[in-house]
Amino acid sequence: MKKLTIKDIAKxxxxxxxxxxxxxxxxxEISEGTKAKIQKYAKENNYKPNxxxxxxxxxxxxxxxxxxxxxxxxxxxxxFKGIEKTALENGYKVITCISNQSFDKEVEIIxxxxxxxxxxxxxxxxxxxxxxxxxxxxxxxxxxGTPIVMFDRVAQSISCDKxxxxxxxxxxxxxxxxxxxxxxxxxxxxxxxxxxxxxxRFLGYKKGLEKMGLPFDESLVLNIxxxxxxxxxxxxxxxxxxxxxxxxxxxxxxxxxxTMKALRKSGKKIPKDVAxxxxxxxxxxxxxxxxxxxxxxxxxxxxxxxxxxxIDKLKNKNTDVVxxxxxxxxxxxxxxx
Amino acid sequence: MKKLTIKDIAKxxxxxxxxxxxxxxxxxEISEGTKAKIQKYAKENNYKPNxxxxxxxxxxxxxxxxxxxxxxxxxxxxxFKGIEKTALENGYKVITCISNQSFDKEVEIIxxxxxxxxxxxxxxxxxxxxxxxxxxxxxxxxxxGTPIVMFDRVAQSISCDKxxxxxxxxxxxxxxxxxxxxxxxxxxxxxxxxxxxxxxRFLGYKKGLEKMGLPFDESLVLNIxxxxxxxxxxxxxxxxxxxxxxxxxxxxxxxxxxTMKALRKSGKKIPKDVAxxxxxxxxxxxxxxxxxxxxxxxxxxxxxxxxxxxIDKLKNKNTDVVxxxxxxxxxxxxxxx
Numbered sequence: 214m215k216k217l218t219i220k221d222i223a224k225x226x227x228x229x230x231x232x233x234x235x236x237x238x239x240x241x242e243i244s245e246g247t248k249a250k251i252q253k254y255a256k257e258n259n260y261k262p263n264x265x266x267x268x269x270x271x272x273x274x275x276x277x278x279x280x281x282x283x284x285x286x287x288x289x290x291x292x293f294k295g296i297e298k299t300a301l302e303n304g305y306k307v308i309t310c311i312s313n314q315s316f317d318k319e320v321e322i323i324x325x326x327x328x329x330x331x332x333x334x335x336x337x338x339x340x341x342x343x344x345x346x347x348x349x350x351x352x353x354x355x356x357x358g359t360p361i362v363m364f365d366r367v368a369q370s371i372s373c374d375k376x377x378x379x380x381x382x383x384x385x386x387x388x389x390x391x392x393x394x395x396x397x398x399x400x401x402x403x404x405x406x407x408x409x410x411x412x413x414r415f416l417g418y419k420k421g422l423e424k425m426g427l428p429f430d431e432s433l434v435l436n437i438x439x440x441x442x443x444x445x446x447x448x449x450x451x452x453x454x455x456x457x458x459x460x461x462x463x464x465x466x467x468x469x470x471x472t473m474k475a476l477r478k479s480g481k482k483i484p485k486d487v488a489x490x491x492x493x494x495x496x497x498x499x500x501x502x503x504x505x506x507x508x509x510x511x512x513x514x515x516x517x518x519x520x521x522x523x524i525d526k527l528k529n530k531n532t533d534v535v536x537x538x539x540x541x542x543x544x545x546x547x548x549x550x
Numbered sequence: 551m552k553k554l555t556i557k558d559i560a561k562x563x564x565x566x567x568x569x570x571x572x573x574x575x576x577x578x579e580i581s582e583g584t585k586a587k588i589q590k591y592a593k594e595n596n597y598k599p600n601x602x603x604x605x606x607x608x609x610x611x612x613x614x615x616x617x618x619x620x621x622x623x624x625x626x627x628x629x630f631k632g633i634e635k636t637a638l639e640n641g642y643k644v645i646t647c648i649s650n651q652s653f654d655k656e657v658e659i660i661x662x663x664x665x666x667x668x669x670x671x672x673x674x675x676x677x678x679x680x681x682x683x684x685x686x687x688x689x690x691x692x693x694x695g696t697p698i699v700m701f702d703r704v705a706q707s708i709s710c711d712k713x714x715x716x717x718x719x720x721x722x723x724x725x726x727x728x729x730x731x732x733x734x735x736x737x738x739x740x741x742x743x744x745x746x747x748x749x750x751r752f753l754g755y756k757k758g759l760e761k762m763g764l765p766f767d768e769s770l771v772l773n774i775x776x777x778x779x780x781x782x783x784x785x786x787x788x789x790x791x792x793x794x795x796x797x798x799x800x801x802x803x804x805x806x807x808x809t810m811k812a813l814r815k816s817g818k819k820i821p822k823d824v825a826x827x828x829x830x831x832x833x834x835x836x837x838x839x840x841x842x843x844x845x846x847x848x849x850x851x852x853x854x855x856x857x858x859x860x861i862d863k864l865k866n867k868n869t870d871v872v873x874x875x876x877x878x879x880x881x882x883x884x885x886x887x
Contacts, residue, residue, distance in 0.1 A: 217595075217596065221596075258595060276658075281621075284618075284621050284622075284626070284627050284630060285621075285622065285624065285627045285833075287622065289621070290621050290622045293621060293650075297650065306654070306655075306658070307650075307655075308647065308655065308658060308659065308662070309647060309648040309650065310645065310646060310647050310648075311646040311647075311648065313634070313644075313646065317643075318643075318644075318645065321613075321643070321645060322645065325645070325662070325663075325667050326662075328665070330662050442833065443836070467833070470837050496622075496779065496804070496834070497833070497834075497837060499780070500807050500834060500837070500838065501837065502839050
């Protein structure tokens with residue numbers, strides 16, 4: 214018999230998965246009437262959030278469930294490489310799903326895999342989950358005996374192991390690096406202002422300016438909300454033209470490529486007139502012309518570390534919760550002096 | 551959760567097990583009212599006599615399982631976009647897993663998802679599966695009532711719907727295109743000689759030469775077995791130097807970028823001295839300098855078509871098996887005359 218899932222309950226009442234999740238967790242956001250109705254139904258139909266995980270938790274599958282928010286991302290591909298390597302070394306298998314930045318998909322994947330298929334999760338949160346700020350599915354999974362280790366895009370309020378990039382300090386260090394090379398008009402272009410990591414990078418940028426005694430100038434900041442990288446240029450071009458700048462740091466490499474193009478078109482030489490530096494260290498930075506200086510995030514190390522922490526937890530039933538911070542390095546190529 | 555048994559249903563309605571059994575089997579011995587009541591309850595509580603895929607095949611989850619062989623691939627990302635779009639339009643959800651080119655992972659994913667989570671599969675085969683030539687997991691899935699539609703990397707011997715790129719004719723057409731632009735020494739660089747699609751492209755290349763009356767020259771063919779795109783250059787550089795050529799066609803865009811670099815380093819101008827054209831139409835071809843002429847595979851269309859075929863099959867229980875061929879287009883940019 215197919216286990217009654219949160220999805221089935223949502224369908225039954227014609228409400229969202231999030232509503233059911235909140236109702237079952239007695240959230241104040243849901244009306245008492247709805248809560249009572251959903252809780253009654255769940256009870257009557259023997260709904261158990263992760264019953265199988267619970268009953269099976271002493272039965273090891275030697276498999277790790279990995280949830281990655283997006284396919285086309287070199288950073289996550291690097292993390293994945295580290296995960297696969299360390300899992301293999303420890304005799305674990307890996308099963309990987311893509312949430313495609315969707316909250317519903319994330320919930321479904323967790324339900325599906327918790328069904329006795331895996332011992333624990335390694336995951337980076339979907340964008341929608343971060344915006345919704347609804348982490349009940351993570352909480353349930355952990356409470357029901359399926360531990361989670363989060364990497365990169367983590368839910369602060371959830372008590373679990375986390376591996377994060379030192380986004381704030383990395384951005385600060387980058388401003389220092391540029392300042393020491395003689396740059397004073399440093400622009401910040403972000404395609405991640407919705408994300409916590411994007412906010413940290415922005416705050417780190419501001420802190421860097423402050424440390425170097427440079428004024429913060431709002432006209433030097435561009436936040437791009439466009440999701441299609443092919444359209445970044447449309448926002449970058451007028452921005453580049455409108456301001457006087459001698460360096461640009463960006464939150465990712467696609468937008469850095471668009472920025473370099475826009476600079477060239479407006480007659481600026483890279484790195485002579487304007488330096489460019491980007492978070493990430495993927496294929497584009499090596500193939501761009503000039504080759505891009507990047508703030509390298511050590512994705513493979515992050516994946517490897519996350520896997521090791523999860524496996525240690527699975528083996529020792531260790532209940533300590535740690536947050537590891539992976540520092541970044543500036544990989545100097547040709548887009549900076 | 552404890553599996554709902556026939557005994558539980560009998561208890562619920564205070565009737566005998568025999569009555570429940572007869573009711574579920576639509577026996578004339580039981581009144582229509584009782585049958586309706588018992589069947590409704592069994593359905594609502596997902597009662598199934600035997601827990602296997604076969605018995606679940608009439609229960610729709612409105613979810614499609616997608617298995618993609620590799621994360622960092624713009625073509626598959628395009629296919630995925632088409633899948634998501636068409637699934638959404640038809641009220642279907644999508645759950646996506648990555649086989650990472652592993653036979654074992656592919657088998658595990660199919661087992662896991664066939665467990666009542668999805669109605670059917672859209673998949674592109676893992677490299678290892680293609681090499682092993684072991685397709686029993688596909689056969690089992692189909693025989694047990696979970697249909698499969700394969701795209702791009704398909705198992706010829708499996709009787710299921712398939713959507714493929716017209717690799718052979720595309721390669722032939724590309725040679726014709728280059729010949730008409732005045733090229734006579736056309737090299738072929740492949741990173742896919744292990745794959746059926748790589749073989750088709752090579753055979754199509756040979757056919758194109760034959761059609762144009764050009765001799766086939768083995769020294770103009772380079773097969774790269776290296777998997778790390780960062781190392782393509784090491785094999786491409788000496789190859790480029792060793793031969794006299796005026797055009798190169800490649801099986802992918804990463805290797806085309808490496809080829810353009812090697813050509814520039816050896817003092818050749820693109821496209822004046824040597825034209826470059828690559829299968830695929832991803833981010834690199836738009837960002838490379840010069841921008842790359844590509845053989846565009848219409849991934850989104852492929853994904854959309856595959857999804858439509860699967861959904862039609864799920865709805866109509868259509869047993870016909872089709873193979874759709876998606877043609878390619880040459881997208882002319884700056885790396886060809």
